[in-house]
Amino acid sequence: MKSLKKAAAVAAAAVLCVSMSVGVFASSPTDPEIPSVWGGNGTDKDGNKVTAMQTEELSKEVEEILKDEEQVKEILKEAGYEVTEDQNAVVLGAGNIELVDGQWDGMEMPEGGVDLELRLETGSWDWDTNTYVENETLKDLKDGDTVYVLHQKADGTWEVLEGTAVVENIYGYTYYSVKAHFDSLSPVAIVKIMSNGEVVVLDKEEKPVGTIKPGEKDPVGTIQPEKAEGKGDSKVVKTSSATTKKSPKTGN
Structure with a gap:
């Protein structure tokens, strides 16, 4: 299993390098519906360079979730984002991402996490028609979009x-990637929200989770007081930028 994972990482690295010159990612013909996130590069909190690669296929359960727009929207809603029925959640790419060392072996996540720039698949080879098909999900995505x-x-x-x-042009080819901070890695999917033909930013509601008196300290250190207008108490809001939920398919 370890040798298979290393072989997959090496193959992915080769594809990533070739893509920089020819702009082509070859994807599996068995699942052409979800574009790949092959991996990318970044740094840890100390500025040390790190490399991330896709080393395993997505599980069938994760594939089913990502192919179901309603389940993708539900994950976003559970994280506090306001998603309307007329907005579309479009999966730009997905993959099982792992940090690898110079020998393409898996390595532990550094303390403090990593800032990664993950490369998105710009297209795939249709083995039935023997033609290259562009990744249409990247259409309308602009540099700096959320x-x-x-x-x-x-x-x-x-x-x-x-x-x-x-979004950058290199030697006449357009490349797409996404910058984000990660404290752990595993299956990841990149999603854009479309409304009226444009990429939009979702509103996020701050949900009060309790109240504390002014001057009191949160006993577990995970929340902070925010002064409520016209009241003697303070609202308590979560300070974490990420929200977790159980799998919408299994509920586990």
Whole structure:
């Protein structure tokens, strides 16, 4: 299994390098519906360079979730984002991402997490027609757009992170990637929200989770007081930028 994972990582690295010159990602013919996130590069909190690669295929359960727009929207809603019926949640790419060392072996997440720029698949090869098909989900994505990173953690729960799209032209080819901070890695999916043909930013509601008296301290240190207008108490809001939920398919 370890040798298979290393072989997959090496193959992914080769594809990533080739893509920089020819702009082509070859994807599996068995699942052409979800574009790949092959991996990318970044740094840890100390500025050390790190490399991330897709080393395993997505599970069937994760595939089913990501192919169901309503389940994708539900994950976003559970994270506090306001998603309307007329908005579309479009999966730009997904993959099982892992940090790898110079020998393409998996490595532990550094303390403090990593800032990664993950490369999105610009197209795939249709083995039935023997033609190259562009990734249409990237249409209308512009440099600096806000996208959403759906990350399934080891315990099966989902968190939603916000990322920034990077669109650049290199030697006549357009490349797409997403910058985001990660404290752990596993299945990730990059999602854009479309409304009236444009990429939009979702509103996020702050949900009070309790009240404390002014001057009191939160006993567990996970929330902070925010002064409520016209009242002697303070609202308490979560300070974490990521919200977790159970799998919408299994409920576990």
